Every structure is written in C-alpha cells, then in structure tokens.
Amino acid sequence: MxxxxxxxxxxxxxxxxxxxxxxxxxxxxxxxxxxxxxxxxxxxNSAATVADYLTKFARIGLAVGGDDLCTSAQAAAMLVRPEERVLVCAGPGVTEAIQNVGAVAVPITATAVADGVLDAVIVGFHREFAYESLLQAFRAIEAGARFIATNDDATYPTPEGPIPGGGSIVAAVEYATGRRATVAGxxxxxxxxxxxxxxxxxxxxxxxxxxxxxxxxxxxxxxxxxxxxxxxxxxxxxxxxxxxxxxxxxxxxxxxxxxxxxxxxxx
Ligand SMILES: [Mg+2]
Missing domain, CATH: 3.40.50.1000 (HAD superfamily/HAD-like)
Structure with a gap:
C-alpha cells in the first residue's frame, strides 16, 4: 500500500x-x-552510518527503523554497481552504503588507491577532509572515474551556527578537476x-x-x-x-x- x-x-x-x-x-x-x-x-548528511542515526533517534526518544531513513549516502550508492571500485572521499555512511550495494569502498590511502582502477569517486561531508583526499579524488577523476557528490549544501547548521557543508568539499574537487559532480542528494x-x-x-x-x-x-x-x-x-x-x-x-x-x-x- x-x-x-x-x-x-x-x-x-x-x-x-x-x-x-x-x-x-x-x-x-x-x-x-x-x-x-x-x-x-x-x-x-551522508557522514553517519544508519546504525549511528538509529542510535541518535533512540537517544532522543524516537523508535525509527532503517526503512524510515533515507540519506544522500544511500542515494549516491544507487549510482554505483556491484563489484565497482569506489573511492570514498566522504564519511563512514558512504562506505556503508557502497558496501550495501555490493561495490568495493576504497579508502583514501595511497596504497588502496594504487591497487587498481577506480570506477567512481563519491565526495561528501567528512571532517577529516585534507589535501590528500583532494589529491586522490583529483587523480581518480582525471583517470576517468565517475564523479559523484552526496550533496551540494554549502553549509550545515549546528547549535554554534553554520559550518562548511559537503558542497564546499565537492566544490574543491570540482575546481581542481574542472568537472561538475553528479549530485545524488x-x-x-x-x-x-x-x-x-x-x-x-x-x-x-x-x-x-x-x-x-x-x-x-x-x-x-x-x-x-x-x-x-x-x-x-x-x-x-x-x-x-x-x-x-x-x-x-x-x-x-x-x-x-x-x-x-x-x-x-x-x-
Ligand atoms: Mg536541514
């Protein structure tokens, strides 16, 4: 129904x-x-895993099931196919979503990246974002990987006021590569x-x-x-x-x- x-x-x-x-x-x-x-x-917000979210819902007194939550990480993972190797320039929620569709989540480390061809790069909010992430995402996209963004929000609201959002990280990769991301969120x-x-x-x-x-x-x-x-x-x-x-x-x-x-x- x-x-x-x-x-x-x-x-x-x-x-x-x-x-x-x-x-x-x-x-x-x-x-x-x-x-x-x-x-x-x-x-x-693509950073957290589904379990993290369900714990957070429970903590504020809401019984929410996994089927009641849609994240931009899950939406981004709809754009990759089983067995594909996907570079994760994003948080654990994206790693989880990639694995749930049967694709391989490749972390940002030089050795992991060097291990084979990358089919796609997914960029999303993560506080660990650093030059190395930008470099590896850039190299993968230059080599032909599809460029997917979880979302393009410029900022993210917090109790202390707005902070740079996933879209700000995506913009860095777009600027470096001169390509536009396919946005999933x-x-x-x-x-x-x-x-x-x-x-x-x-x-x-x-x-x-x-x-x-x-x-x-x-x-x-x-x-x-x-x-x-x-x-x-x-x-x-x-x-x-x-x-x-x-x-x-x-x-x-x-x-x-x-x-x-x-x-x-x-x-
Ligand atoms: Mg909002």
Missing part, C-alpha cells in the same frame, strides 16, 4: 541541531505517527527515486505528500521534484525575517511543533 499521505522530514534544522533535538520536534513526530501518518526522515533525481521506492510510489504518484525542511534550495526544490507540499520551518538555516525564497513555501512556521499544531490543531 503506497504511503501517499506521508510526511517527509529533513533532519538537521528540523528534528535536531547537532546533538540537540529542536524543542517540540520529538513530540510532533510522535503526534504524526499517532495520526497514522508515515514519517520518512530524509537527510543530505536533495533535490536531485537519485534521492527522489529513493524516496519513491521507500514510499512505494510508482510513476508520478504524489498525492498528499508533505516535505518539511529548513533550506528552500534543497528541501523546497525536493518538494517540487516529488510533487509534495513544501513546509518551511525557521529552526535551521532560514531565519525569521528572511526575504523571498525560491521555491516559495506552501506553508511556513517557526518549527515542526508549530507546523503540526497549525495542521492538526493543538493537543
């Missing part, structure tokens, strides 16, 4: 900031579930397909989907790509008093709690 009335929630800036849940967000998710809505979590086609698969939606079936996010360029554009309503919340990168945004949201509230209250009334 397709989940046509699903709510698709971004994580950073909607459910939490860093390790801190956004006040009221956990109760709002529980309420959506009590109302019988399928809740799918959708993140462009929001709002692009691979992750849209991942969401459709998870919700059991075929063709252009979209009725009743709601996409909640804090960044119009990714979450809003994703909503448009899915034919979903775009609900903008101001608990992440977009602040109250912002100017016009593109795409413009179908509804806007301070945070997820207020959005759910505006939709279904106060409890």
């Amino acid at each position: 397709p989940d046509a009335n699903a709510w698709i929630l971004d994580l950073d800036g909607v459910l939490w900031l860093g390790d801190q849940p956004i006040p009221g967000s956990v109760g709002a998710v529980r309420r959506l579930e009590q109302l019988g809505r399928r809740v799918l979590f959708l993140t462009n 929001k709002p692009f086609a691979p992750i849209a397909q991942l969401v459709r698969d998870r919700l059991g939606l075929g063709g252009d079936e979209t009725a009743g989907l709601t996409m909640v996010g804090d960044r119009p360029s990714t979450d809003g554009a994703m909503a448009r790509a899915l034919g979903a309503r775009f609900a903008l919340v101001l608990s992440g990168v977009t602040k109250a008093g912002h100017g016009p945004v593109d795409p413009s949201p179908d509804c806007e509230e301070l945070d997820l709690e207020q959005l759910v209250e505006a939709e279904f009334g106060r409890v």
Whole structure:
C-alpha cells in the first residue's frame, strides 16, 4: 500500500541541531505517527552510518527503523554497481552504503588507491577532509572515474551556527578537476527515486505528500521534484525575517511543533 499521505522530514534544522533535538520536534513526530501518518526522515548528511542515526533517534526518544531513513549516502550508492571500485572521499555512511550495494569502498590511502582502477569517486561531508583526499579524488577523476557528490549544501547548521557543508568539499574537487559532480542528494533525481521506492510510489504518484525542511534550495526544490507540499520551518538555516525564497513555501512556521499544531490543531 503506497504511503501517499506521508510526511517527509529533513533532519538537521528540523528534528535536531547537532546533538540537540529542536524543542517540540520529538513530540510532533510522535503526534504524526499517532495520526497514522508515515514519517520518512530524509537527510543530505551522508557522514553517519544508519546504525549511528538509529542510535541518535533512540537517544532522543524516537523508535525509527532503517526503512524510515533515507540519506544522500544511500542515494549516491544507487549510482554505483556491484563489484565497482569506489573511492570514498566522504564519511563512514558512504562506505556503508557502497558496501550495501555490493561495490568495493576504497579508502583514501595511497596504497588502496594504487591497487587498481577506480570506477567512481563519491565526495561528501567528512571532517577529516585534507589535501590528500583532494589529491586522490583529483587523480581518480582525471583517470576517468565517475564523479559523484552526496550533496551540494554549502553549509550545515549546528547549535554554534553554520559550518562548511559537503558542497564546499565537492566544490574543491570540482575546481581542481574542472568537472561538475553528479549530485545524488536533495533535490536531485537519485534521492527522489529513493524516496519513491521507500514510499512505494510508482510513476508520478504524489498525492498528499508533505516535505518539511529548513533550506528552500534543497528541501523546497525536493518538494517540487516529488510533487509534495513544501513546509518551511525557521529552526535551521532560514531565519525569521528572511526575504523571498525560491521555491516559495506552501506553508511556513517557526518549527515542526508549530507546523503540526497549525495542521492538526493543538493537543
Ligand atoms: Mg536541514
């Protein structure tokens, strides 16, 4: 049975900031579930493994299953085939996703890279990014490997304010190689397909989907790509008093709690 009335929630800036849940967000998710809505979590953050995420959900009091989480790491892995050798210029979430599709995840070490032809390079957020990563990604792409990015977010919201996001690392590799990456995460086609698969939606079936996010360029554009309503919340990168945004949201509230209250009334 397709989940046509699903709510698709971004994580950073909607459910939490860093390790801190956004006040009221956990109760709002529980309420959506009590109302019988399928809740799918959708993140462009590719660094963490699925187990890391499930632990983090559990820590804030949400019982979330692996099927309820879509990451840009998983979307990027949809672009590689079994047995391919893929250079990981990204975090453990990407290594895991590559292995889950039966491909070989090659770490950034000169010996691993020298071991054979690389079919693809996946670039994503990782705090260990250094010149060696840039060098190995550059060499692999120059030698003909496909250039895949998990996402192109310039920044990433944290409780201490924004920090450079995966897109900033991708930009370094793009600048060095003069090539554009194929981006897998929001709002692009691979992750849209991942969401459709998870919700059991075929063709252009979209009725009743709601996409909640804090960044119009990714979450809003994703909503448009899915034919979903775009609900903008101001608990992440977009602040109250912002100017016009593109795409413009179908509804806007301070945070997820207020959005759910505006939709279904106060409890
Ligand atoms: Mg966000």
